[in-house]
Amino acid sequence: MNINFKHIAIIGVGLMGGSFALALKAKGFKGKITGVGRSRKNLIKAKKLGMIDDYTTEYADGVKDADLVLLAVPVGRVEIIVKxxxxxxxxxxxxxxxxxxxxxxxxxxxxxxxxxxxxxGAHPIAGKECSGITCAAADLYLNARCIVTPVSDTDKKALGKIMRLWKAVGATTTLMGPEEHDLVFGAVSHLPHVAAYALVNGIMKVENSILRHGGRGLRDMTRIALSPPELWRDICSFNRKNILKSLKKFSSSLTHLTRLIEKSDWSGLEKEFRKAKEARQDLE
Amino acid sequence: MNINFKHIAIIGVGLMGGSFALALKAKGFKGKITGVGRSRKNLIKAKKLGMIDDYTTEYADGVKDADLVLLAVPVGRVEIIVKxxxxxxxxxxxxxxxxxxxxxxxxxxxxxxxxxxxxxGAHPIAGKECSGITCAAADLYLNARCIVTPVSDTDKKALGKIMRLWKAVGATTTLMGPEEHDLVFGAVSHLPHVAAYALVNGIMKVENSILRHGGRGLRDMTRIALSPPELWRDICSFNRKNILKSLKKFSSSLTHLTRLIEKSDWSGLEKEFRKAKEARQDLE
Structure with a gap:
């Protein structure tokens, strides 16, 4: 196993951090993993589950001997923790x-x-709408893509080690600048989350009690509305500009389809549906 | 098996009609099933797959001896066929x-x-984004809900037989007036389809090449954009009023979230996300 670290501190042993620890153990990582977090109860659970070797609620204590520190906390908490x-x-x-x-x-x-x-910086494209340590899984990152986002003065050796680390837990890595990352994921991840929340609220406005009639299509489309609200609030705050840009484009596409239905322009509507279908076929 | 029919003609042996035939056979239906459609090639395939006992491309011939005729064609073709x-x-x-x-x-x-x-009239809440006979499955209707939509002068005996028929292929039945059905499914099914097509087109407008970066969330949210465009064009035409109503509510929810992000009202945004999450929890 090609991991150049001996002592890894994971701050935030939830879905992402816990899965990372499980994957390291499953891949035969022989070094030490220290779990760091606010909840002693959660850390005790992580130790019992064999995810971590040691734990502390004192952040500075937890990281001082580590040669790798993984921040696996909501984006809104990263800065204060690093400070x-x-x-x-x-x-x-x-x-x-x-x-x-x-x-x-x-x-x-x-x-x-x-x-x-x-x-x-890194962003593994993996997740579930359920959160917390009980949702962690050793295979969360298996075959997932991990976007690694160096800037011009990022240390090349450190970059190489981080890329090997993600490969070691089963992910494939892609390099992207942080700004490009935020434009892309503002559109393909953050926008769909906002749209899913809006879709549920919109259907509730049509009539309060009808959501339960939804079939698999609606369930699939709104599953990400089960994601933690406070996490997505922070993501919207941190990527506000790009998300607003994406929302504008989506809203304009939606208005366009609405106008076609209003005008009973059925061939125009079919053309738009077909355009979407063809683009979507490239996704899987 | 509680089916009061001896000869069932299925017009349209595709995903829905083919699955219905397979389910009947799987449940031990001993009567005759005649497949009726435009494509002889498709009907020959259906016979080879053991779905149907007989077939014809002459609609009148196919139905004249049947005691049940199932119309399993796109909504836009129903009237002309019945004529x-x-x-x-x-x-x-x-x-x-x-x-x-x-x-x-x-x-x-x-x-x-x-x-x-x-x-x-009936509407089984089952389907896939893939269409045609090759996607048909004997278990498509298993545990699915089937909305049966009688009107005031619907024959009670006929209604009972149709309800038993759907139960026989594994579905549960719910009675609903046609108008109520169209309001409800305009919101929980037709709106999500239009939204999925719009989401793909909106993301393409942000940047043409980025859709492929989407993860499971986006794939799940846009899967129904793979549905047949001409089918959904007709559904939009046939349920125009209700779909426009739903689109208006959705659009207003989306605008509301956009405004909160614009104003950086993060607690307001979290509240809306939480409202959606709680409503969505009732769906599964």
């Missing part, structure tokens, strides 16, 4: 994350890194 | 359908029924 740990980070350590927004994280976190400590 | 077969329908025969829109179908078809022939 609380940066002074104790070991020289040569690498800090990485799993956040769904990258430009803001990179901008906030890189300046907080002490001399000789490197930050490399 | 071409109504004069030969056997006294005592029952005609039913599987269309996603009910009020217009009932309005078009009921007046075409000759003396002694009864129409009972």
């Amino acid at each position: 609380s740990i940066s002074r104790v980070l070991k020289k040569g350590a690498i800090v990485t994350d799993v956040g769904s927004v990258k430009a803001r994280i990179v901008k906030d976190v890189v300046p907080l890194m002490p001399e000789g400590v490197h930050f490399v | 071409s077969i109504s004069r030969v329908l056997k006294k005592g025969a029952i005609v039913t359908d599987v269309g996603s829109v009910k009020a217009r179908i009932v309005k078009d078809v009921v007046p075409l029924m000759p003396e002694g022939v009864h129409f009972v």
Whole structure:
């Protein structure tokens, strides 16, 4: 197993962090994994589940001997946590994350890194609408794509180590600039989440009690509306500009289809449906 | 097996009609099933697959001895087909359908029924984005709900037989008026389809090449955009009023979320996300 780390501290042992720990163990990682978080109960559970070797609720204590620190917390908590740990980070350590927004994280976190400590941002495209340690799974990252987002002055060695790390847990890696990442995932991930929440609320406005009549199509389309509201609130805040841009395009597509239905322009409508179908066929 | 029919003619041996035939056979139906359609090639395939006992491309021939006629064609073709077969329908025969829109179908078809022939509308909530005979499956209707939509002068005996028929192939039945059906499914089925097509087109407008970056969330949300465009064009035409109503509510929910993001009202946004999440939890 091609992992150049001996002591990995995972801050936030939930769905993402817990799955990462499970994957490391499953792949035969022989080093030490320390779980760090606010809830002692959760950390005890993680230890019992064999995810972590050790744990602490003292963030600085947890990371001070680590040569890799994985931030697996909601994007809204990353900066404050890094502020609380940066002074104790070991020289040569690498800090990485799993956040769904990258430009803001990179901008906030890189300046907080002490001399000789490197930050490399990452975003594994994996997740579930259920959250927390009980949803963690050793195969969450298997065959998933992980977007790694270096900037011009990112340390090349650190970047290589982070890419190998994600490959080691089964993911494939893609390099993307943080800004490009946020434009792309603002459209293909953040927009669909906002749309799913809006779809549920819109149907409830038609009539309060009818949602239960939905079939598989509606269930699939609104499953991501089960995602944690506070997490997606923060993602909207951190990627506000790109999400607004995507919302504008979606809203204009929706208005266009609505106008065609209003005008009973059925051949125009079919053409738009067909365009969408053809584009969608490239996705799977 | 509680089926009061001896000869069932299925017009349209595709996903819905083919699955119905397979389910009947799987449940031990001993009567005769005649497949009726435009494509001889498709009907030959259906016979080879053991779905049907006999077939014809002459609609009137196919239905004249049947005591049940199942219309399993796109809603846009129902009326013209019924016009071409109504004069030969056997006294005592029952005609039913599987269309996603009910009020217009009932309005078009009921007046075409000759003396002694009864129409009972139905809409099984089952389907796949893939269409055609190769997607048909004996378990498509297993545990599915089938909405049966009688009107005030629907023959009670015929209604009972249609309900037993759907139960026999594994579905549960719910009674609903055609107008109520179209309001409900305009919101929980037709709206999501239009929204899925619009979502793909909107993302393509952000940038042409980025759709492929989507993860499971986007794939699930846009799967129904793979549905046949001409089918959904007709559904939009047949349920125009209700779909426009639903689109208006959805659009207003989407605009509301957009405004909150524009105003950086994060607690307001979280509240809306939470409202949607809680409503969605009742769906599964």
